[in-house]
Amino acid sequence: MILTLTVLAEEAAHAAEAAHSEGGLPQMDVTTFPSQIFWLAVTFGLLYWIMSSLVLPRLGAAIEERRDRIADDLDRAAESKRMAEEAEAAYNRSLADARAKAQAIAGETRDEVNAEIASLRKDAEDTLSSKADAAEARIEEMRRTAAAKVREAAADTTRAIVEALIQETPADAAVHAALAKAANA
Amino acid sequence: MLRQMAAGPMEQFEIHPLVPLTMGGVDVSFTNSTLWMWIALGAAIAFFGVATRSRALIPGRLQSVAEVFYEFIADTVRGAIGPEGMKFFPYVFTLFIYILLANLLGLFPTIPGLPHTFTTTSHIAVTASLGLLSISIVIIYGFYKNGLSFLKLFVPSGVPIWLLPLVSLIEIVSFLSRPISLAIRLFANMLAGHIILKVFAGFIISLLGAGGVFGVIAIFPFLGIIAITMLEILVAFLQAYVFAILTCIYLNDAVHAGHH
Numbered sequence: 001m002i003l004t005l006t007v008l009a010e011e012a013a014h015a016a017e018a019a020h021s022e023g024g025l026p027q028m029d030v031t032t033f034p035s036q037i038f039w040l041a042v043t044f045g046l047l048y049w050i051m052s053s054l055v056l057p058r059l060g061a062a063i064e065e066r067r068d069r070i071a072d073d074l075d076r077a078a079e080s081k082r083m084a085e086e087a088e089a090a091y092n093r094s095l096a097d098a099r100a101k102a103q104a105i106a107g108e109t110r111d112e113v114n115a116e117i118a119s120l121r122k123d124a125e126d127t128l129s130s131k132a133d134a135a136e137a138r139i140e141e142m143r144r145t146a147a148a149k150v151r152e153a154a155a156d157t158t159r160a161i162v163e164a165l166i167q168e169t170p171a172d173a174a175v176h177a178a179l180a181k182a183a184n185a
Numbered sequence: 186m187l188r189q190m191a192a193g194p195m196e197q198f199e200i201h202p203l204v205p206l207t208m209g210g211v212d213v214s215f216t217n218s219t220l221w222m223w224i225a226l227g228a229a230i231a232f233f234g235v236a237t238r239s240r241a242l243i244p245g246r247l248q249s250v251a252e253v254f255y256e257f258i259a260d261t262v263r264g265a266i267g268p269e270g271m272k273f274f275p276y277v278f279t280l281f282i283y284i285l286l287a288n289l290l291g292l293f294p295t296i297p298g299l300p301h302t303f304t305t306t307s308h309i310a311v312t313a314s315l316g317l318l319s320i321s322i323v324i325i326y327g328f329y330k331n332g333l334s335f336l337k338l339f340v341p342s343g344v345p346i347w348l349l350p351l352v353s354l355i356e357i358v359s360f361l362s363r364p365i366s367l368a369i370r371l372f373a374n375m376l377a378g379h380i381i382l383k384v385f386a387g388f389i390i391s392l393l394g395a396g397g398v399f400g401v402i403a404i405f406p407f408l409g410i411i412a413i414t415m416l417e418i419l420v421a422f423l424q425a426y427v428f429a430i431l432t433c434i435y436l437n438d439a440v441h442a443g444h445h
Binding site for chain 1: 199208213215218233234252279305307308
């Protein structure tokens with residue numbers, strides 16, 4: 001069967017060759033046109049059917065799905081970005097609040113500490129000045145005592161001298177008057 | 186096959202039946218052209234089958250390439266026709282892939298022992314059929330959508346009445362020449378590219394056969410073949426794209442016939 005077909009094909013080919021050798025393009029051999037057009041219609045039709053019913057819907061669906069997915073992802077990314085920006089704003093706001101609060105606390109504390117320092121200093125100064133007053137008073141007292149003792153010693157001495165000179169004990173009033181007179185001179 | 190190696194640059198375009206077949210008295214033999222149409226179809230099914238198997242959210246390599254094609258053609262259709270043109274997207278996509286694969290597969294060198302490489306789009310019968318298919322869709326959809334006002338396409342507004350017959354004639358001729366230009370552009374590009382490749386390959390054989398200094402010179406046509414092959418890969422993409430975008434532009438006339 002196949003052998004017969006091959007032989008027939010050979011004969012047809014030689015016949016075609018003979019026809020061509022008379023000149024002209026093989027393209028202009030109209031006897032081949034029906035076969036070319038028929039098989040073109042069959043193969044082109046099949047390709048069209050496969051493309052339109054199988055290949056193109058699949059490719060289109062894949063592309064469409066990817067486009068949707070990318071659009072979704074972009075939307076989600078935009079949403080995330082918006083949320084991130086909001087979070088950043090909230091963070092900045094709370095940071096500013098905390099800073100203000102910290103400054104307020106620091107100011108208060110500083111004032112308190114200053115006040116405490118001032119009161120402590122005042123106490124210390126008060127204590128010191130009262131001690132100084134007391135000391136001054138004691139110094140004055142001691143000086144007066146010392147002066148009185150000097151006067152007493154001078155009176156005793158004067159009395160002893162006068163007794164030795166005139167064997168007479170002078171009156172206290174006279175001695176003191178004389179001492180006062182000498183001290184003033 | 187007992188055939189000789191391709192003798193002339195035109196022999197690569199010859200169509201010979203592999204399995205003779207008639208249908209209602211018409212010869213629809215399974216030819217080498219048919220074989221390469223099925224190879225292109227098989228390549229398309231294999232590529233897009235594997236590419237869309239996983240339908241991953243993060244695409245693999247093949248899926249990425251398939252999606253690049255998808256987005257590329259979808260943008261072309263949307264740009265040329267607008268959102269309402271997307272109902273033609275499967276057609277334009279099929280057209281682009283079919284022509285691209287036919288062009289690219291034809292550039293593969295023949296592997297010894299396997300059937301000769303054949304470019305199905307280097308035949309005017311194929312390119313003219315595709316061009317007529319595109320234009321038929323334009324005409325049928327144009328009348329379906331716009332009714333008789335689709336004919337306004339041939340009556341541009343703002344033209345003086347005495348000039349209208351001439352302008353309409355020009356418009357009609359230009360409309361009718363669209364499938365012809367679609368067909369000839371693709372066919373001629375494929376034909377010329379393959380002839381040049383074959384001629385350069387012939388040079389190499391001749392120079393090597395001459396031997397001596399000529400054998401050394403054979404390096405130049407060889408470099409030329411490399412350059413032309415790269416150019417032809419570009420042309421394969423470009424012509425598939427040109428066919429697709431021109432179809433879009435013509436479809437735009439059918440969708441927006443009232444806006445002229």
